[in-house]
Amino acid sequence: MFSYEFMQRAFWAGGLIGMIGPLLGVYLMLRRQVLMADTLSHVSLAGVALGTVLQLNPALSGFAVAVAGGIIIEQLRRSYRTYSELPVAIIMTSGLALAVVLMSLKQNLSKSFSSYLFGSIVAVSDTQLKLIALVAAAGLLYFIVLRRPLYSLTFDEETASISGVHTGLLSFSFAVLTGMTVAAAMPVVGVLLVSALIVLPASIALRIASGFTAAILIAVLTGLLGVFSGLTASYYINTPPGGTIALILLIFLLTAIGVQKLLRLKHRCSKYRRPLKQLEIHAKP
Amino acid sequence: MILSSMQDVVFGYGEDPVIDRLSLDIEAGQFIGITGPNGAAKTTLLKLMLGLLRPWSGTVTINQELAVEGRLEIGYVPQQVAAFNAGFPSKVIELVRSGCYGRLGLFRRFTQEQEALVERCLRQVDMWEYRDRRIGELSGGQKQRICIARALAQQPQVLVLDEPATGMDLESRTGFYGLMRHYVSAHGRTVIMVTHGLEETSPYLDCIISLERKEREGWTCLVTNSCSAHFGPGA
Known part of the structure; x- marks a missing residue:
């Protein structure tokens, strides 16, 4: 498998996105912005279409438009504080509408778009891999350097702001990083499944982690495991990599929920189980 | 003054x-x-x-x-426990330690005095025994108390x-x-x-x-x- 150069690139790209996506996902879920990744992937698709129509590099134009989308969502979030889901809906529909209209302007676009929609190993070019590496490095640096203010911001924005955290700047930079990560993740898992890679590992982590640091580590490890096993499975059984990765992550999530429920039940039974006879005696008045 | x-x-x-x-x-x-x-x-x-x-x-x-x-x-404890992010995957002690972040900045490590301060703040609100619990498992009154401990840790x-x-x-x-x-x-x-x-x-x-x-x-x-x-x- 690794004798093919495109598979090496796919594993590198997948590993980098599998690390930064779930890390971002933990913060997005805790900030109640879980649909932002999905929205920005649609916006990014419009950017890809725009790049193709204007004969620019589609990867770079998708990247730039996704970042711009993140900034606009953050700005709208401030205007619609009471209806925080509204900006996401506005931008998602606008992005998709723009993509559909732009696609109709150019003939024979549907084939190249399918790689963006569903993800493709061969879609990861050298330029895209460099872009992914750059985004992953920037994201990792961002989350390490700003881990303390980000923790305060994620816990409660108002308290953080009053305590002196620059919440406005931090939220804007977070939106930019989200746009960058989503645009970079598109070639690996595709537009339709990009949020799966961001949301599913974080869902598992938030369910089983005992603390914040543990949640981050579990999310990243689950993401990496999901991407590597998904890419391997898709190579051998010849299935689309994006869908395979998402399905494997879903299996991880269902397994985690099942195991957690079983462990709780076992713990409850071993701690509180009493002989039936004794219960009957206690039940008598 | x-x-x-x-x-x-x-x-x-x-x-x-x-x-x-x-x-x-x-x-x-x-x-x-x-x-x-x-x-x-x-x-x-x-x-x-x-x-x-x-x-x-x-x-x-x-x-x-x-x-x-x-x-x-300013140390701030908000009006309602509802404002408190109940699903936040954090231990009580992690949350109270975050009160020291303002003084520590981005990179400075926790000193022994700060660890002692965190312990003192948690003991002052009778929550030291709960330090390793997830905050989502606490009652409304207990959540309020750890928010107060966090604000106290800010000094x-x-x-x-x-x-x-x-x-x-x-x-x-x-x-x-x-x-x-x-x-x-x-x-x-x-x-x-x-x-x-x-x-x-x-x-x-x-x-x-x-x-x-x-x-x-x-x-x-x-x-x-x-x-x-x-x-x-x-x-």
Whole structure:
């Protein structure tokens, strides 16, 4: 498998996105912005279409438009504080509408778009891999350097702001990083499944982690495991990599929920189980 | 020493002001209670006097001798436990340690004194035994107490508490008011607390600001009593 150069690139790209996506996902879920990744992937698709129509590099134009989308969502979030889901809906529909209209302007676009929609190993070019590496490095640096203010911001924005955290700047930079990560993740898992890679590992982590640091580590490890096993499975059984990765992550999530429920039940039974006879005696008045 | 001085402050959220030409001086090193009926703009007054909201007109002056880089160091405990992110995947001790982040900056490591401070703050609110619990597993009153421990760990000049005793039982409330009284008397810090239970809190307070709503010329006006009304041990 690794004798093919495109598979090496796919594993590198997948590993980098599998690390930064779930890390971002933990913060997005805790900030109640879980649909932002999905929205920005649609916006990014419009950017890809725009790049193709204007004969620019589609990867770079998708990247730039996704970042711009993140900034606009953050700005709208401030205007619609009471209806925080509204900006996401506005931008998602606008992005998709723009993509559909732009696609109709150019003939024979549907084939190249399918790689963006569903993800493709061969879609990861050298330029895209460099872009992914750059985004992953920037994201990792961002989350390490700003881990303390980000923790305060994620816990409660108002308290953080009053305590002196620059919440406005931090939220804007977070939106930019989200746009960058989503645009970079598109070639690996595709537009339709990009949020799966961001949301599913974080869902598992938030369910089983005992603390914040543990949640981050579990999310990243689950993401990496999901991407590597998904890419391997898709190579051998010849299935689309994006869908395979998402399905494997879903299996991880269902397994985690099942195991957690079983462990709780076992713990409850071993701690509180009493002989039936004794219960009957206690039940008598 | 004056902490914050408001002169003829007017502020509102829509077209009409909720605070109309209010003048008030807040002394540093006092335990101050703000009381009034629902919708009397208690929280708004709190934010105005600390420079967190900009008035439509009038001035709010923060004593620059007490300010660090132009702003006061404020520890804040929000109004409702509902505001608390209950699903936050954090241990109690992680949350309280985060109170020290402001002083540590981005990279400085926790010192032994800071670890001891975190332990002391948790013990002061009787939550040390719960340090390794997930915050989502706690009751409403316990969540409130760890929020207070976190604010104490910040060691702020001004501790701002918005109805902090919500969800606490009588014993916890009494202990908490005593703790705040000690915090002010022993460390010379300022505590400003929005409260409805004036009967319970007045023995501990240095000063009470009560807000009343009056309809005057179609506008809603606020009236405060004198901030020099002293109660409790210092009276």
